[in-house]
Amino acid sequence: MGERAEALIRIPLAFVYGVIAWAWGIIACLAVIVHWFHALILGRRHRGIAEFTNRFIAYVYEVYRYLYMVTNERPWPVSRSRKPPPRPVEMS
Numbered sequence: 001m002g003e004r005a006e007a008l009i010r011i012p013l014a015f016v017y018g019v020i021a022w023a024w025g026i027i028a029c030l031a032v033i034v035h036w037f038h039a040l041i042l043g044r045r046h047r048g049i050a051e052f053t054n055r056f057i058a059y060v061y062e063v064y065r066y067l068y069m070v071t072n073e074r075p076w077p078v079s080r081s082r083k084p085p086p087r088p089v090e091m092s
Contacts, residue, residue: 006072007069009014010067010069013066013067013069013074016077016078017063017066017075020059021059021060021063024056024059025056025060028052028053028056031049031052031053032049032053034049035049035050035053035074037065040042059075059076062075062076063075
């Protein structure tokens, strides 16, 4: 696909990515609140919630890279390949 066509396709894809990031962001915001209380009460992080929010941040980063024309790799759900998400940071 040519560069001009790719640039034009980004406009409708921005709406799709925006809806996905918005819905996932609401869920991630609630997960962060639950995670904070979990860490406050038990004194340790919940691995599943940490990975979930980490995937959200990595996805939003991929979307921004694509929409700001830094890369031509399309993020999920349009991409053909899916990279594994980065691991959460270990805190001691």
